[in-house]
Amino acid sequence: MLKFFRKIRKELIAEKKVSNYILYAIGEIVLVVIGILIALAIDNANEQGIKREKEQIYLMGLRDEFETSQTKLKELISFNRQSYEDSKTILVYMVDPENLPDEQELANLLYNALAFDISFNPNNSLLMEMINSGSLKDISNPRLRILLTNWISNIEDILKQEMMLANERDKILDMFRSEQNSIKTLYDLTGVSDELGIPASSDRTSNRNLLKSKEFENNMLMFILTSIKTETLHYNPLMQSIDEILKTIDNEIKE
Template sequence: MLKLFRKVKKQLIAEKKFSNYLIYAIGEIFLVVIGILIALAIDNANDNRIKREKEQVYLKGLKEEFDISKIKLEELIKVNRKSYEAAQEIVLLMDKKSFPSEEKFSQLFATAFNYDIFFNPNNSLLNEMINSGSLKDISNDTLRIRLTNWISTIDDIANQEKMLGEERNNTVNIFRSEGYSIRTLLDNTGMSKEVGIPNNQNPVSNLGALESLAFENNILLFIITSQSTETEHYAPLMMSLNSILETINNELEQ
């Protein structure tokens, strides 16, 4: 094609047909521009393909992280609910003035207060993307915003969990300050054997705690904080997590 244009060019110059030469020159410029545009289009297509492949790698990694985080959160919600339901059962026993066996009370107490409630999501890849500026490689604006908000939401959750931990400690500390026996709790839940301590031959009863106003006040605050953690923090967090996963899955299917 270029050889043909050059041949025509020479012929027009030799024949001194200026108007025809001008048309030829414009055509030649047009051809060069088209060539440049085609080259740019091919280059852009390659860049977009590379970016899309990189984005897909990120999306697959994020999906794996959030799938694991969802499993963790589901389990944590179950544990938290089990804890405050056991605490509720203790309060009901206090209301009925019908004391359970020492073993039953110990089991309820252990179920309510043995577990630290702390959500530890898998955010390694997400943190790396944010720190390296790679979050910009996520083309979906909505997903990018949700991923950014996820980190700040996790910080809020941690603050709530800290409050819950304080309420748990306040309740357990009643046993330290009012003369009740941690040893009895350990013996009746089988934890003494786990830590290599023999059962106490003269156990101290903890049932008196069921008549303690201080214990009741602390356990009620624990229940309120536990339920608030579930309804006002974990439930919205689960909704956010599901939205992120849904968007990621949609992007992976494209």
């Protein structure tokens, strides 16, 4: 095609047809510009296709991460709820000294209330990689970018709340380090001693005196309050955030 136009140009120059040559030159320039624009459009389309493919890979990875985090959070909410519900049951016994639980029931309640560390550990490896590498900009949905950014700050807030909860829990556990109470009794009656390969005590120290302790009651009340606030003010909103993120991701994934 270019050889053809060059041949015409030579003929026009030889025939000294200046006006026709000018028109031809303009046409040739237009043809070159059009060719450049077409090439740029093709390159841009290819680049956009690569970006969309990369975004889809990120979206599917993020969906997997947040689905795992959702499962973890559901389990953690269940553990936390069992913890404060059994703690409330202990307080119910404390207001009725004539109807105290036996040592076995008390041990089970104390174990369920205090044995489990309440800590949310979300799957954030891909999201953190995207943030650190600047790849979060590859997510085209601006609302999703905001949700993902807010997610990190929400996790930091929850970590602070969980530290407060752990502190209240430790105050109760510290009471078992005194001469009046016994962690060993809890271990023996809940089967922990067997799991650790520790022989059971022949003469157990009772923990029922805790139910008459004002210090224990105060610590339990603070622990229950902090546990409930952790669920209602932090875990439940976080679950709503996960639901919104997953819904937005699903709408963006092309399957």
